[in-house]
Amino acid sequence: MEVFIAQVINGLSLGSIYVLLVTGFNLLLLVAMIIHFSFPIVVVFSMYIAWIVLGLTGNNLFLGISAGIVSAILLNIITAPMFQHIMKKRGEVDINSTMVLSMGLGMIITDFLSHSINKGFPIAFPDALTGRAEGAFLKIGIISMSRGAFLALIVGIIFVLGLFWILYKTKQGRAFRAIAEDPNGAKLVGLPILKTGFQSYALTGFLGGSTAILMAILLGSASPGLGDQLGHKVLAVSIIAGLGNLKGGLIVGLSLGILEALVQGYWTGTWSNAVAFVIMLIAILVKPKGLFGMKL
Amino acid sequence: MSLPLYYYLAITSIYILMTWALYLPYRVAHLHFMVVANMAISGYFGGYAATQWGWPFGLALLVGIAIGAFISFLVSFGIGDAPTFAVVIVGFTFIYITKTAIENWDVIGGTMGMFGIPVVKNLLLYVYIFVLITGFFIYRFDNSRLGRAASAKFVDRDLATSFGVNTKYLGMFLQTWAGAIGGACGVFYAFLMNSLFPDFFTFHIIGTTMTMLFLGGYTTLWGPLLAAPILWGLPLILPTGVASWKQIIYGIILIVILLLRPEGAVTRKFLRKLQVKLKLVKMA
Helix, strand or coil, rough: CCHHHHHHHHHHHHHHHHHHHHHHHHHHHHCCCCCCHHHHHHHHHHHHHHHHHHHHHHCCHHHHHHHHHHHHHHHHHHHHHHHHHHCCCCCCCCCHHHHHHHHHHHHHHHHHHHHCCCHHEEEHHHHHHHHHHEEEEEEEEEEEEEHHHHHHHHHHHHHHHHHHHHHHHHHHHHHHHHHHHCCHHHHHHHCCCHHHHHHHHHHHHHHHHHHHHHHHHHCCCCCHHHHHHHHHHHHHHHCCCCCCCHHHHHHHHHHHHHHHEEEEEEECCCHHHHHHHHHHHHEEEEECCCCCCCCC | CCCHHHHHHHHHHHHHHHHHHHHHHHHCCCCCCCHHHHHHHHHHHHHHHHHHHHCHHHHHHHHHHHHHHHHHHHHHHHHHCCHHHHHHHHHHHHHHHHHHHCCCHHHCHHHHHCCCCCCCHHHHHHHHHHHHHHHHHHHHCCCCCHHHHHHHHCCHHHHHHHHCCCHHHHHHHHHHHHHHHHHHHHHHHHHHCECCCHHHHHCCCCHHHHHHHHCCCCCHHHHHHHHHHHHHHHHHHHHHHCCCCCCHHHHHHHHHHHHHHCCCCCHHHHHHHHHHHHHHHCCC
């Protein structure tokens, strides 16, 4: 029973990371109307930037964390005009083109990381950031929790609550949701579609950068292929929940984290990841339009 | 024929087939990346059958095609009419599961790979015959009622349904066909390289074939025919230092083509203009 509880707690930390990624992905989908498949690859890119700055500044946490967050915001904003260009031609081009464009972007970032940084080898974050040297942060019997897992869980919950507060309680959030609900209606009442779209890129960039730091703390390492695998899982979670369904993403993201942790707890080796993928595959094949309904 | 030229022609033709395998389901807006998993499964099956059971190439090819088609057919019950993103993620998931299974299965070499697949005389000829036959059938499909139904579904699913198109069956048919081509590519590749490694069947094939599809154009079968030799040949003529950045080059090409010419180089409009010009030249 203790193993079960320990794995559920670990799963919640991992799940909160998935929730952040899925929420950012869904926000871009709803407001900017793009399927940013490579959003998690942007997050991994930010992890690399944070690692470089930490190395250059002798593990200055403030600068490292800031660089990670700023790089994600900048990358999102720099690439936004490409997506906006395609979305302007929506009459001629379908929304899937944004997914292909995002995949192209992902190919470039992943190959850049595997060629240019640390000779393509995985990177390890310093103990100053991860707190690995301190050992377990919480320990009750065999149930233990690292500082990284604890931070990921707490900050993840705060960020998700903050994001939902912005979306449902602020004027800007109403603008986001209005555009998601009815772009033409939103335009008629005077909402600036492109500007709001850009704001959503900046907001998701911030979310992505923060997630990058949490992932660095939780995982302690990163590799160029991490983004592909995360991108895959995030899209899968989003589809299982129902594309664009923020609350569904919250539930399915946390569930996937717990499921993965449980599988890893009871089933060792490389098969453990495949088990989670098989379950995801069955869920998509049985209900390709999602468990909680699409919000597109 | 020199060895590099032989491999260039053979690999290019396999990529033409793989791009057609993506092209067919994309006629109904399905990015069916599962064909890469089909390629891996049938390739390993063909290699194993030849090395362990002594199967001839022809039999391995036929069974490889059947396996590819069968797996895609079964999966198409779930995603025959699913949204594009669901089809994409099912493809990725299948690739991941297939790769994990191959890596953990020592009988077929695991992470070390499979070796000793026999050499086939005239393999290049067989591949080209297969390209011609596949191209012929795709051409016939494109100009048939089914092809027009697929075009209608690509533009507007509801419109196609109101015209009586069974979008589910159409999607299932195209996914099954694509799976069969993917299976054939796997067997051809296994017998061409005489060895197989699980690392080959990963996301870089998706990147390469997707760039070929979108650069060449996804609205006609001629696009992949033009783009595959150019894109595969490009890194061969570039300096080694630049060629190792192949995926970045492909990524940039993909983005540029999507921004400047979203339908790709060879579009239906382009072909109509070309036909008119050719007629004028003939008349002159």
